[in-house]
Amino acid sequence: MTAHPKIQLVDVHKSFGPKRVLDGVTLDIAAGESFVVIGGSGTGKSVMLKCILGLMRPDQGSILVDGEETVGLGARARERILGKFGMLFQGAALFDSLTVWENVAFGLIQGRRMDRRKAREAAMERLFQVGLGADIANLSPAELSGGMQKRVALARAIASQPEIIFFDEPTTGLDPIMADVINDLIVKCVKEVGATAVSITHDMHSARKIGDRLAMLYHGKLIWVGRTADIDRSGNDYVDQFIHGRAEGPIKMELRR
Amino acid sequence: MTLLAAVGRVFLAFLERTGRFTIFTLTALSHCVRPPVYGRLIGRQMIEIGYFSLPVVGLTAIFTGMVLALQSHTGFARFSAEGAVATVVVLSVTRELGPVMAGLMVAGRIGAAMAAEIGTMQVTEQVDALVTLSTNPFKYLVAPRIIAGLLMLPCLVLVADIIGVFGGFVVGAYQLGYNPATYLHSTWEFLKPIDVVSGLVKASVFGFIISLMGCYNGYYSKGGAQGVGQATTNAVVSASILILTTNYMLTALFFNK
Ligand SMILES: Nc1ncnc2c1ncn2[C@@H]1O[C@H](COP(=O)(O)OP(=O)(O)OP(=O)(O)O)[C@@H](O)[C@H]1O
Ligand SMILES: [Mg+2]
Numbered sequence: 001m002t003a004h005p006k007i008q009l010v011d012v013h014k015s016f017g018p019k020r021v022l023d024g025v026t027l028d029i030a031a032g033e034s035f036v037v038i039g040g041s042g043t044g045k046s047v048m049l050k051c052i053l054g055l056m057r058p059d060q061g062s063i064l065v066d067g068e069e070t071v072g073l074g075a076r077a078r079e080r081i082l083g084k085f086g087m088l089f090q091g092a093a094l095f096d097s098l099t100v101w102e103n104v105a106f107g108l109i110q111g112r113r114m115d116r117r118k119a120r121e122a123a124m125e126r127l128f129q130v131g132l133g134a135d136i137a138n139l140s141p142a143e144l145s146g147g148m149q150k151r152v153a154l155a156r157a158i159a160s161q162p163e164i165i166f167f168d169e170p171t172t173g174l175d176p177i178m179a180d181v182i183n184d185l186i187v188k189c190v191k192e193v194g195a196t197a198v199s200i201t202h203d204m205h206s207a208r209k210i211g212d213r214l215a216m217l218y219h220g221k222l223i224w225v226g227r228t229a230d231i232d233r234s235g236n237d238y239v240d241q242f243i244h245g246r247a248e249g250p251i252k253m254e255l256r257r
Numbered sequence: 258m259t260l261l262a263a264v265g266r267v268f269l270a271f272l273e274r275t276g277r278f279t280i281f282t283l284t285a286l287s288h289c290v291r292p293p294v295y296g297r298l299i300g301r302q303m304i305e306i307g308y309f310s311l312p313v314v315g316l317t318a319i320f321t322g323m324v325l326a327l328q329s330h331t332g333f334a335r336f337s338a339e340g341a342v343a344t345v346v347v348l349s350v351t352r353e354l355g356p357v358m359a360g361l362m363v364a365g366r367i368g369a370a371m372a373a374e375i376g377t378m379q380v381t382e383q384v385d386a387l388v389t390l391s392t393n394p395f396k397y398l399v400a401p402r403i404i405a406g407l408l409m410l411p412c413l414v415l416v417a418d419i420i421g422v423f424g425g426f427v428v429g430a431y432q433l434g435y436n437p438a439t440y441l442h443s444t445w446e447f448l449k450p451i452d453v454v455s456g457l458v459k460a461s462v463f464g465f466i467i468s469l470m471g472c473y474n475g476y477y478s479k480g481g482a483q484g485v486g487q488a489t490t491n492a493v494v495s496a497s498i499l500i501l502t503t504n505y506m507l508t509a510l511f512f513n514k
Contacts, residue, residue, distance in 0.1 A: 055385045079391050087389040093382040097374070111391040156390075 004067035006031040006196045012061035023220025034190045034197045036211030045200045086162035092153040094141035101137040107160040126155035147174045167199040183209045288400040302405035314359045318417035322424030343443040346425035351452045355417045360463035364496040371471025372492035376478035376485035402468040410464030411457040455511040470496040
Protein backbone atom coordinates (compact mmCIF):
# COMPACT_ATOMS: atom_id res chain seq x y z
CA MET A 1 0.00 0.00 0.00
CA THR A 2 1.21 3.48 -0.82
CA ALA A 3 0.86 6.23 1.71
CA HIS A 4 -1.00 8.62 -0.58
CA PRO A 5 -3.94 8.12 -2.85
CA LYS A 6 -2.77 8.42 -6.46
CA ILE A 7 -5.09 11.31 -7.10
CA GLN A 8 -6.81 13.37 -4.47
CA LEU A 9 -9.30 16.17 -5.02
CA VAL A 10 -10.25 18.34 -2.09
CA ASP A 11 -13.22 20.68 -2.39
CA VAL A 12 -12.56 21.59 -6.02
CA HIS A 13 -14.66 24.41 -7.47
CA LYS A 14 -14.79 25.61 -11.04
CA SER A 15 -17.15 28.11 -12.63
CA PHE A 16 -17.42 29.62 -16.07
CA GLY A 17 -18.75 33.09 -15.45
CA PRO A 18 -21.94 32.70 -13.44
CA LYS A 19 -22.19 29.03 -14.33
CA ARG A 20 -21.03 26.71 -11.57
CA VAL A 21 -19.71 23.51 -13.05
CA LEU A 22 -17.79 21.92 -10.19
CA ASP A 23 -19.12 22.85 -6.78
CA GLY A 24 -16.96 21.21 -4.17
CA VAL A 25 -15.73 17.91 -5.56
CA THR A 26 -13.82 15.77 -3.08
CA LEU A 27 -12.45 12.43 -4.17
CA ASP A 28 -9.64 9.96 -3.58
CA ILE A 29 -8.48 7.57 -6.24
CA ALA A 30 -6.11 4.82 -5.18
CA ALA A 31 -3.13 3.63 -7.18
CA GLY A 32 -3.93 0.79 -9.55
CA GLU A 33 -7.64 1.35 -9.35
CA SER A 34 -10.04 1.73 -12.24
CA PHE A 35 -12.41 4.52 -11.45
CA VAL A 36 -15.48 5.43 -13.45
CA VAL A 37 -17.31 8.74 -13.48
CA ILE A 38 -20.86 8.91 -14.74
CA GLY A 39 -23.25 11.81 -14.93
CA GLY A 40 -25.55 13.66 -17.28
CA SER A 41 -24.35 15.48 -20.32
CA GLY A 42 -22.84 18.85 -19.41
CA THR A 43 -22.41 18.16 -15.70
CA GLY A 44 -18.67 18.82 -15.80
CA LYS A 45 -17.08 15.40 -16.11
CA SER A 46 -14.66 16.50 -18.78
CA VAL A 47 -13.97 19.71 -16.87
CA MET A 48 -13.05 17.64 -13.83
CA LEU A 49 -10.45 15.68 -15.79
CA LYS A 50 -9.06 18.86 -17.31
CA CYS A 51 -8.69 20.38 -13.86
CA ILE A 52 -6.72 17.38 -12.68
CA LEU A 53 -4.48 17.60 -15.75
CA GLY A 54 -3.99 21.31 -15.19
CA LEU A 55 -5.48 22.24 -18.55
CA MET A 56 -7.97 24.31 -16.56
CA ARG A 57 -7.26 25.93 -13.25
CA PRO A 58 -9.84 25.31 -10.53
CA ASP A 59 -11.15 28.44 -8.82
CA GLN A 60 -10.74 26.91 -5.42
CA GLY A 61 -9.66 23.66 -3.81
CA SER A 62 -6.62 21.50 -4.16
CA ILE A 63 -5.64 18.59 -6.36
CA LEU A 64 -2.86 16.24 -5.31
CA VAL A 65 -1.12 13.70 -7.49
CA ASP A 66 1.01 11.24 -5.53
CA GLY A 67 0.61 13.54 -2.57
CA GLU A 68 1.98 16.54 -4.46
CA GLU A 69 -0.12 19.67 -4.81
CA THR A 70 -0.59 20.44 -8.51
CA VAL A 71 -2.80 23.52 -8.50
CA GLY A 72 -0.75 26.53 -9.54
CA LEU A 73 2.34 24.62 -10.58
CA GLY A 74 4.80 26.28 -12.94
CA ALA A 75 5.21 25.12 -16.52
CA ARG A 76 8.20 22.91 -15.91
CA ALA A 77 6.85 21.15 -12.83
CA ARG A 78 3.55 20.70 -14.65
CA GLU A 79 5.37 19.05 -17.53
CA ARG A 80 6.97 16.61 -15.13
CA ILE A 81 3.63 15.74 -13.53
CA LEU A 82 2.01 15.34 -16.93
CA GLY A 83 4.63 12.79 -17.82
CA LYS A 84 2.67 10.43 -15.56
CA PHE A 85 -0.57 10.96 -17.45
CA GLY A 86 -2.16 9.75 -20.63
CA MET A 87 -5.39 11.28 -21.82
CA LEU A 88 -7.97 10.20 -24.33
CA PHE A 89 -9.93 13.30 -25.30
CA GLN A 90 -13.64 13.11 -25.87
CA GLY A 91 -13.22 14.51 -29.38
CA ALA A 92 -10.07 12.43 -30.08
CA ALA A 93 -7.99 15.61 -30.66
CA LEU A 94 -5.61 13.92 -33.09
CA PHE A 95 -2.97 16.15 -34.67
CA ASP A 96 -4.13 16.53 -38.23
CA SER A 97 -0.75 17.67 -39.49
CA LEU A 98 0.71 14.26 -38.62
CA THR A 99 0.00 10.78 -39.88
CA VAL A 100 -1.79 8.20 -37.77
CA TRP A 101 1.35 6.43 -36.61
CA GLU A 102 3.11 9.72 -35.84
CA ASN A 103 0.14 10.63 -33.68
CA VAL A 104 0.40 7.42 -31.73
CA ALA A 105 4.17 7.70 -31.42
CA PHE A 106 4.06 11.39 -30.52
CA GLY A 107 4.64 10.95 -26.80
CA LEU A 108 7.47 8.52 -27.46
CA ILE A 109 9.25 10.71 -29.99
CA GLN A 110 8.71 14.15 -28.42
CA GLY A 111 8.45 13.22 -24.77
CA ARG A 112 10.73 10.21 -24.43
CA ARG A 113 13.09 11.14 -27.30
CA MET A 114 12.79 7.65 -28.76
CA ASP A 115 14.31 6.82 -32.10
CA ARG A 116 11.71 7.27 -34.88
CA ARG A 117 12.03 3.75 -36.22
CA LYS A 118 11.58 2.15 -32.81
CA ALA A 119 8.73 4.50 -32.00
CA ARG A 120 7.01 3.48 -35.20
CA GLU A 121 7.20 -0.16 -34.23
CA ALA A 122 5.75 0.59 -30.81
CA ALA A 123 3.00 2.63 -32.43
CA MET A 124 2.08 -0.22 -34.77
CA GLU A 125 1.82 -2.52 -31.79
CA ARG A 126 -0.60 -0.11 -30.10
CA LEU A 127 -2.67 0.29 -33.25
CA PHE A 128 -2.94 -3.44 -33.45
CA GLN A 129 -4.19 -3.56 -29.86
CA VAL A 130 -7.04 -1.21 -30.66
CA GLY A 131 -8.03 -3.27 -33.67
CA LEU A 132 -6.44 -1.18 -36.39
CA GLY A 133 -4.08 -2.52 -39.01
CA ALA A 134 -0.86 -1.33 -40.59
CA ASP A 135 -2.78 -0.17 -43.66
CA ILE A 136 -3.99 2.99 -41.94
CA ALA A 137 -0.67 3.92 -40.32
CA ASN A 138 0.31 6.36 -43.03
CA LEU A 139 -3.09 7.96 -43.49
CA SER A 140 -3.92 11.32 -42.03
CA PRO A 141 -6.48 11.36 -39.18
CA ALA A 142 -8.97 13.22 -41.38
CA GLU A 143 -9.20 10.14 -43.58
CA LEU A 144 -10.48 7.96 -40.74
CA SER A 145 -14.01 7.44 -39.48
CA GLY A 146 -14.99 8.86 -36.10
CA GLY A 147 -14.72 5.51 -34.33
CA MET A 148 -11.32 4.85 -35.87
CA GLN A 149 -10.10 8.26 -34.77
CA LYS A 150 -11.24 7.49 -31.27
CA ARG A 151 -9.28 4.26 -31.27
CA VAL A 152 -6.16 5.97 -32.62
CA ALA A 153 -6.51 8.52 -29.84
CA LEU A 154 -6.80 5.68 -27.37
CA ALA A 155 -3.65 4.10 -28.77
CA ARG A 156 -1.90 7.45 -28.39
CA ALA A 157 -3.06 7.82 -24.78
CA ILE A 158 -1.61 4.48 -23.73
CA ALA A 159 1.44 4.45 -26.01
CA SER A 160 3.96 5.68 -23.48
CA GLN A 161 2.55 3.43 -20.74
CA PRO A 162 1.58 6.24 -18.37
CA GLU A 163 0.93 5.58 -14.68
CA ILE A 164 -2.42 7.32 -14.84
CA ILE A 165 -4.73 7.16 -17.82
CA PHE A 166 -7.86 9.22 -18.36
CA PHE A 167 -10.43 7.97 -20.81
CA ASP A 168 -13.09 10.49 -21.76
CA GLU A 169 -15.89 8.39 -23.23
CA PRO A 170 -13.67 5.69 -24.73
CA THR A 171 -16.47 3.67 -26.29
CA THR A 172 -18.76 6.39 -27.57
CA GLY A 173 -19.22 6.04 -31.31
CA LEU A 174 -17.98 2.46 -31.47
CA ASP A 175 -19.96 -0.59 -32.43
CA PRO A 176 -20.83 -2.92 -29.52
CA ILE A 177 -18.19 -5.48 -30.35
CA MET A 178 -15.40 -2.98 -30.75
CA ALA A 179 -16.59 -1.25 -27.59
CA ASP A 180 -16.09 -4.49 -25.72
CA VAL A 181 -12.61 -4.90 -27.18
CA ILE A 182 -11.79 -1.44 -25.87
CA ASN A 183 -13.26 -2.29 -22.48
CA ASP A 184 -11.00 -5.31 -22.33
CA LEU A 185 -8.04 -3.19 -23.32
CA ILE A 186 -8.73 -0.71 -20.53
CA VAL A 187 -9.08 -3.53 -18.02
CA LYS A 188 -5.81 -4.93 -19.28
CA CYS A 189 -4.02 -1.60 -18.88
CA VAL A 190 -5.11 -1.53 -15.26
CA LYS A 191 -4.66 -5.20 -14.35
CA GLU A 192 -1.49 -6.02 -16.24
CA VAL A 193 0.35 -2.74 -16.48
CA GLY A 194 -0.83 -1.56 -13.09
CA ALA A 195 -1.99 1.82 -14.29
CA THR A 196 -4.55 3.94 -12.50
CA ALA A 197 -7.47 4.64 -14.80
CA VAL A 198 -10.25 7.20 -14.65
CA SER A 199 -12.92 6.73 -17.27
CA ILE A 200 -15.93 8.80 -18.12
CA THR A 201 -18.72 6.92 -19.75
CA HIS A 202 -22.44 6.98 -20.42
CA ASP A 203 -22.43 3.30 -21.21
CA MET A 204 -23.44 1.37 -18.08
CA HIS A 205 -22.36 -1.95 -19.53
CA SER A 206 -18.91 -0.54 -20.07
CA ALA A 207 -18.91 1.12 -16.63
CA ARG A 208 -19.68 -2.18 -14.91
CA LYS A 209 -17.02 -3.95 -16.91
CA ILE A 210 -14.10 -1.60 -16.45
CA GLY A 211 -14.82 0.07 -13.14
CA ASP A 212 -13.70 -1.00 -9.67
CA ARG A 213 -15.34 2.04 -8.20
CA LEU A 214 -17.78 4.51 -9.58
CA ALA A 215 -18.89 8.05 -8.86
CA MET A 216 -21.83 10.02 -10.12
CA LEU A 217 -21.52 13.74 -10.76
CA TYR A 218 -24.66 15.79 -10.47
CA HIS A 219 -25.00 19.56 -10.11
CA GLY A 220 -21.30 19.99 -9.50
CA LYS A 221 -21.07 17.46 -6.69
CA LEU A 222 -20.31 13.78 -6.46
CA ILE A 223 -23.63 12.49 -5.17
CA TRP A 224 -22.59 8.88 -4.92
CA VAL A 225 -19.23 7.15 -4.72
CA GLY A 226 -18.97 3.42 -4.24
CA ARG A 227 -17.99 0.06 -5.61
CA THR A 228 -19.28 -0.67 -9.07
CA ALA A 229 -20.57 -4.00 -7.80
CA ASP A 230 -22.87 -2.15 -5.40
CA ILE A 231 -24.32 0.16 -7.96
CA ASP A 232 -27.66 -1.63 -8.11
CA ARG A 233 -27.98 -1.28 -4.35
CA SER A 234 -26.89 2.33 -4.15
CA GLY A 235 -30.08 3.42 -2.43
CA ASN A 236 -29.76 6.65 -4.35
CA ASP A 237 -32.70 7.58 -6.55
CA TYR A 238 -30.55 9.71 -8.82
CA VAL A 239 -28.14 6.87 -9.47
CA ASP A 240 -31.01 4.46 -10.00
CA GLN A 241 -32.64 6.72 -12.52
CA PHE A 242 -29.37 7.25 -14.35
CA ILE A 243 -28.27 3.65 -14.64
CA HIS A 244 -31.67 2.57 -15.85
CA GLY A 245 -31.98 5.52 -18.17
CA ARG A 246 -35.47 6.53 -17.09
CA ALA A 247 -36.92 9.86 -18.13
CA GLU A 248 -39.02 9.94 -14.96
CA GLY A 249 -37.30 10.47 -11.62
CA PRO A 250 -35.62 13.04 -9.42
CA ILE A 251 -33.33 14.21 -12.24
CA LYS A 252 -35.44 16.57 -14.28
CA MET A 253 -34.14 17.21 -17.76
CA GLU A 254 -34.36 20.92 -18.35
CA LEU A 255 -36.61 20.80 -21.36
CA ARG A 256 -38.68 23.72 -22.50
CA ARG A 257 -42.23 22.86 -23.15
CA MET B 258 -22.09 55.50 -12.39
CA THR B 259 -22.86 52.87 -15.01
CA LEU B 260 -20.87 54.90 -17.52
CA LEU B 261 -17.92 54.92 -15.18
CA ALA B 262 -18.23 51.18 -14.68
CA ALA B 263 -18.34 50.62 -18.44
CA VAL B 264 -15.25 52.75 -19.00
CA GLY B 265 -13.50 50.91 -16.19
CA ARG B 266 -14.39 47.56 -17.67
CA VAL B 267 -13.05 48.51 -21.07
CA PHE B 268 -9.87 49.82 -19.50
CA LEU B 269 -9.39 46.67 -17.43
CA ALA B 270 -10.00 44.49 -20.47
CA PHE B 271 -7.40 46.52 -22.34
CA LEU B 272 -4.87 46.06 -19.54
CA GLU B 273 -5.59 42.36 -19.41
CA ARG B 274 -5.04 41.98 -23.13
CA THR B 275 -1.84 43.97 -23.07
CA GLY B 276 -0.54 41.85 -20.23
CA ARG B 277 -1.55 38.65 -21.96
CA PHE B 278 0.12 39.72 -25.18
CA THR B 279 3.31 40.77 -23.41
CA ILE B 280 3.54 37.49 -21.53
CA PHE B 281 2.85 35.56 -24.74
CA THR B 282 5.62 37.43 -26.58
CA LEU B 283 8.16 36.96 -23.81
CA THR B 284 7.35 33.28 -23.39
CA ALA B 285 7.58 32.75 -27.14
CA LEU B 286 10.95 34.50 -27.32
CA SER B 287 12.35 32.58 -24.38
CA HIS B 288 11.39 29.31 -26.06
CA CYS B 289 13.13 30.42 -29.27
CA VAL B 290 16.49 30.55 -27.54
CA ARG B 291 16.14 27.69 -25.05
CA PRO B 292 16.80 24.06 -25.98
CA PRO B 293 15.47 21.68 -27.17
CA VAL B 294 15.26 23.07 -30.69
CA TYR B 295 12.98 21.22 -33.08
CA GLY B 296 15.01 21.44 -36.28
CA ARG B 297 12.54 19.41 -38.26
CA LEU B 298 9.67 21.72 -37.45
CA ILE B 299 11.70 24.83 -38.11
CA GLY B 300 12.71 23.39 -41.47
CA ARG B 301 9.12 22.71 -42.38
CA GLN B 302 8.06 26.23 -41.48
CA MET B 303 11.00 27.68 -43.39
CA ILE B 304 9.90 25.87 -46.50
CA GLU B 305 6.31 26.95 -45.94
CA ILE B 306 7.22 30.60 -45.43
CA GLY B 307 10.23 30.95 -47.70
CA TYR B 308 9.72 28.64 -50.60
CA PHE B 309 5.97 28.64 -51.06
CA SER B 310 5.75 32.42 -50.75
CA LEU B 311 8.21 32.94 -53.60
CA PRO B 312 5.60 33.16 -56.41
CA VAL B 313 3.45 35.68 -54.55
CA VAL B 314 6.36 37.81 -53.45
CA GLY B 315 8.06 37.55 -56.84
CA LEU B 316 4.96 38.69 -58.72
CA THR B 317 4.40 41.55 -56.32
CA ALA B 318 8.01 42.63 -56.63
CA ILE B 319 8.24 42.53 -60.40
CA PHE B 320 5.12 44.63 -60.91
CA THR B 321 6.16 47.03 -58.20
CA GLY B 322 9.52 47.54 -59.90
CA MET B 323 7.88 47.96 -63.29
CA VAL B 324 5.31 50.46 -62.17
CA LEU B 325 7.95 52.39 -60.24
CA ALA B 326 10.03 52.79 -63.38
CA LEU B 327 6.99 53.90 -65.33
CA GLN B 328 5.77 56.34 -62.71
CA SER B 329 9.11 57.92 -62.01
CA HIS B 330 9.82 58.25 -65.71
CA THR B 331 6.59 60.15 -66.36
CA GLY B 332 6.78 61.99 -63.04
CA PHE B 333 10.38 63.10 -63.39
CA ALA B 334 9.82 64.20 -66.98
CA ARG B 335 8.26 67.30 -65.45
CA PHE B 336 11.61 68.14 -63.90
CA SER B 337 13.49 66.72 -66.87
CA ALA B 338 15.37 64.46 -64.53
CA GLU B 339 14.59 61.12 -66.17
CA GLY B 340 18.16 60.04 -65.51
CA ALA B 341 17.18 59.42 -61.90
CA VAL B 342 14.73 56.64 -62.76
CA ALA B 343 17.14 53.76 -62.13
CA THR B 344 18.24 55.22 -58.81
CA VAL B 345 14.70 55.88 -57.70
CA VAL B 346 13.71 52.33 -58.54
CA VAL B 347 16.56 50.65 -56.75
CA LEU B 348 16.37 52.81 -53.63
CA SER B 349 12.60 52.54 -53.26
CA VAL B 350 12.63 48.83 -53.81
CA THR B 351 15.47 47.95 -51.43
CA ARG B 352 14.61 50.43 -48.71
CA GLU B 353 10.86 50.41 -48.66
CA LEU B 354 8.76 48.61 -51.17
CA GLY B 355 10.60 45.30 -51.14
CA PRO B 356 10.24 44.69 -47.42
CA VAL B 357 6.84 46.32 -47.00
CA MET B 358 5.19 44.66 -49.98
CA ALA B 359 6.71 41.27 -49.16
CA GLY B 360 5.73 41.74 -45.51
CA LEU B 361 2.13 42.53 -46.34
CA MET B 362 1.81 39.71 -48.85
CA VAL B 363 3.33 37.18 -46.45
CA ALA B 364 1.12 38.50 -43.65
CA GLY B 365 -1.89 37.68 -45.79
CA ARG B 366 -0.57 34.30 -46.76
CA ILE B 367 1.33 32.98 -43.78
CA GLY B 368 -0.10 34.97 -40.88
CA ALA B 369 -3.57 33.83 -41.84
CA ALA B 370 -2.50 30.23 -42.26
CA MET B 371 -0.77 30.18 -38.88
CA ALA B 372 -3.74 31.67 -37.07
CA ALA B 373 -6.11 29.24 -38.77
CA GLU B 374 -3.96 26.21 -38.04
CA ILE B 375 -3.18 26.99 -34.41
CA GLY B 376 -6.72 28.26 -33.86
CA THR B 377 -8.19 25.02 -35.16
CA MET B 378 -5.80 23.08 -32.97
CA GLN B 379 -6.92 25.14 -30.00
CA VAL B 380 -10.65 24.71 -30.50
CA THR B 381 -10.36 20.99 -31.26
CA GLU B 382 -8.29 20.42 -28.09
CA GLN B 383 -5.19 19.48 -30.05
CA VAL B 384 -3.24 22.07 -28.08
CA ASP B 385 -4.45 20.46 -24.86
CA ALA B 386 -3.43 17.09 -26.26
CA LEU B 387 0.06 18.47 -26.93
CA VAL B 388 0.33 19.57 -23.33
CA THR B 389 -0.76 16.19 -21.98
CA LEU B 390 1.88 14.56 -24.15
CA SER B 391 4.49 16.60 -22.26
CA THR B 392 5.14 18.91 -25.17
CA ASN B 393 5.11 22.63 -24.65
CA PRO B 394 2.94 24.31 -27.32
CA PHE B 395 5.22 27.33 -27.30
CA LYS B 396 8.17 25.13 -28.07
CA TYR B 397 6.39 22.97 -30.59
CA LEU B 398 4.07 25.41 -32.35
CA VAL B 399 5.13 28.98 -31.70
CA ALA B 400 8.94 28.99 -31.57
CA PRO B 401 9.51 27.21 -34.92
CA ARG B 402 7.18 29.65 -36.67
CA ILE B 403 8.85 32.68 -35.14
CA ILE B 404 12.35 31.46 -35.92
CA ALA B 405 11.35 30.61 -39.47
CA GLY B 406 9.71 34.02 -39.90
CA LEU B 407 12.78 35.82 -38.61
CA LEU B 408 15.08 33.93 -40.95
CA MET B 409 13.03 33.55 -44.10
CA LEU B 410 11.59 37.02 -44.60
CA PRO B 411 15.04 38.55 -45.27
CA CYS B 412 15.70 35.84 -47.85
CA LEU B 413 12.38 36.54 -49.50
CA VAL B 414 13.05 40.26 -49.51
CA LEU B 415 16.48 39.77 -51.02
CA VAL B 416 14.83 37.89 -53.86
CA ALA B 417 12.13 40.55 -54.08
CA ASP B 418 14.79 43.27 -54.32
CA ILE B 419 16.48 41.56 -57.22
CA ILE B 420 13.25 40.83 -59.05
CA GLY B 421 11.92 44.34 -58.39
CA VAL B 422 15.02 46.01 -59.73
CA PHE B 423 14.95 43.67 -62.68
CA GLY B 424 11.33 44.63 -63.37
CA GLY B 425 12.30 48.30 -63.36
CA PHE B 426 15.20 47.53 -65.66
CA VAL B 427 13.00 45.72 -68.17
CA VAL B 428 10.56 48.60 -68.36
CA GLY B 429 13.34 51.19 -68.42
CA ALA B 430 15.41 49.52 -71.08
CA TYR B 431 12.76 48.06 -73.36
CA GLN B 432 9.80 50.35 -73.00
CA LEU B 433 11.14 53.71 -72.01
CA GLY B 434 14.17 53.39 -74.24
CA TYR B 435 17.00 53.92 -71.79
CA ASN B 436 20.36 52.53 -72.68
CA PRO B 437 20.54 49.24 -70.74
CA ALA B 438 24.18 49.72 -69.77
CA THR B 439 23.59 53.25 -68.51
CA TYR B 440 20.50 52.12 -66.63
CA LEU B 441 22.40 49.36 -64.89
CA HIS B 442 25.28 51.68 -64.14
CA SER B 443 23.03 54.23 -62.47
CA THR B 444 21.34 51.41 -60.57
CA TRP B 445 24.62 50.55 -58.93
CA GLU B 446 26.06 54.00 -58.72
CA PHE B 447 24.15 55.37 -55.75
CA LEU B 448 23.27 52.12 -54.03
CA LYS B 449 24.89 51.80 -50.61
CA PRO B 450 25.03 48.66 -48.48
CA ILE B 451 22.85 50.33 -45.83
CA ASP B 452 19.98 50.56 -48.33
CA VAL B 453 19.85 46.83 -48.72
CA VAL B 454 20.76 46.00 -45.14
CA SER B 455 18.11 48.25 -43.66
CA GLY B 456 15.57 46.55 -45.88
CA LEU B 457 16.66 43.12 -44.71
CA VAL B 458 16.56 44.13 -41.06
CA LYS B 459 13.05 45.44 -41.61
CA ALA B 460 12.16 42.17 -43.27
CA SER B 461 13.34 40.22 -40.28
CA VAL B 462 11.29 42.36 -37.92
CA PHE B 463 8.26 41.97 -40.18
CA GLY B 464 8.77 38.22 -40.23
CA PHE B 465 8.74 38.23 -36.45
CA ILE B 466 5.58 40.33 -36.37
CA ILE B 467 3.78 38.11 -38.87
CA SER B 468 4.57 34.89 -37.01
CA LEU B 469 3.88 36.41 -33.62
CA MET B 470 0.49 37.80 -34.60
CA GLY B 471 -0.45 34.59 -36.39
CA CYS B 472 0.44 32.44 -33.40
CA TYR B 473 -0.98 34.78 -30.79
CA ASN B 474 -4.35 35.17 -32.44
CA GLY B 475 -4.56 31.49 -33.19
CA TYR B 476 -3.57 30.50 -29.68
CA TYR B 477 -6.26 32.61 -28.06
CA SER B 478 -9.04 31.82 -30.49
CA LYS B 479 -12.10 30.19 -29.08
CA GLY B 480 -15.61 29.29 -30.02
CA GLY B 481 -15.31 26.94 -32.98
CA ALA B 482 -15.07 27.79 -36.65
CA GLN B 483 -16.31 31.32 -36.19
CA GLY B 484 -13.67 32.05 -33.58
CA VAL B 485 -10.97 30.70 -35.86
CA GLY B 486 -12.20 32.90 -38.69
CA GLN B 487 -12.10 35.89 -36.39
CA ALA B 488 -8.58 35.00 -35.27
CA THR B 489 -7.43 34.72 -38.87
CA THR B 490 -8.77 38.16 -39.73
CA ASN B 491 -7.26 39.66 -36.60
CA ALA B 492 -3.89 38.10 -37.35
CA VAL B 493 -3.71 39.61 -40.82
CA VAL B 494 -5.06 43.02 -39.88
CA SER B 495 -2.92 43.44 -36.77
CA ALA B 496 0.21 42.17 -38.52
CA SER B 497 -0.35 44.55 -41.45
CA ILE B 498 -0.88 47.56 -39.23
CA LEU B 499 2.11 46.68 -37.07
CA ILE B 500 4.24 46.24 -40.18
CA LEU B 501 3.35 49.71 -41.44
CA THR B 502 3.96 51.39 -38.08
CA THR B 503 7.24 49.64 -37.33
CA ASN B 504 8.30 50.34 -40.89
CA TYR B 505 8.03 54.05 -40.18
CA MET B 506 9.89 53.72 -36.91
CA LEU B 507 12.67 51.62 -38.40
CA THR B 508 13.06 54.04 -41.31
CA ALA B 509 13.38 56.92 -38.86
CA LEU B 510 15.96 54.91 -36.95
CA PHE B 511 18.08 54.06 -39.99
CA PHE B 512 17.93 57.29 -41.95
CA ASN B 513 17.44 60.14 -39.52
CA LYS B 514 20.57 62.04 -40.38
N1 LIG C 1 -13.97 26.29 -21.91
C1 LIG C 1 -15.21 26.46 -21.42
N2 LIG C 1 -15.74 27.69 -21.34
C2 LIG C 1 -16.98 27.87 -20.85
N3 LIG C 1 -17.77 26.89 -20.42
C3 LIG C 1 -17.31 25.64 -20.46
C4 LIG C 1 -16.00 25.35 -20.97
N4 LIG C 1 -15.80 24.03 -20.90
C5 LIG C 1 -16.93 23.50 -20.37
N5 LIG C 1 -17.83 24.46 -20.11
C6 LIG C 1 -19.14 24.26 -19.50
O1 LIG C 1 -18.99 23.37 -18.44
C7 LIG C 1 -20.05 22.45 -18.42
C8 LIG C 1 -19.52 21.04 -18.28
O2 LIG C 1 -18.83 20.70 -19.45
P1 LIG C 1 -18.18 19.27 -19.65
O3 LIG C 1 -17.53 19.29 -20.99
O4 LIG C 1 -17.33 18.95 -18.49
O5 LIG C 1 -19.44 18.33 -19.65
P2 LIG C 1 -19.45 16.75 -19.62
O6 LIG C 1 -19.93 16.36 -18.27
O7 LIG C 1 -18.14 16.23 -20.05
O8 LIG C 1 -20.58 16.43 -20.66
P3 LIG C 1 -20.60 15.33 -21.82
O9 LIG C 1 -21.01 14.06 -21.18
O10 LIG C 1 -21.62 15.83 -22.76
O11 LIG C 1 -19.23 15.27 -22.39
C9 LIG C 1 -20.87 22.64 -19.67
O12 LIG C 1 -22.09 23.17 -19.31
C10 LIG C 1 -20.09 23.64 -20.48
O13 LIG C 1 -20.98 24.60 -20.98
MG1 LIG D 1 -17.39 15.42 -21.69
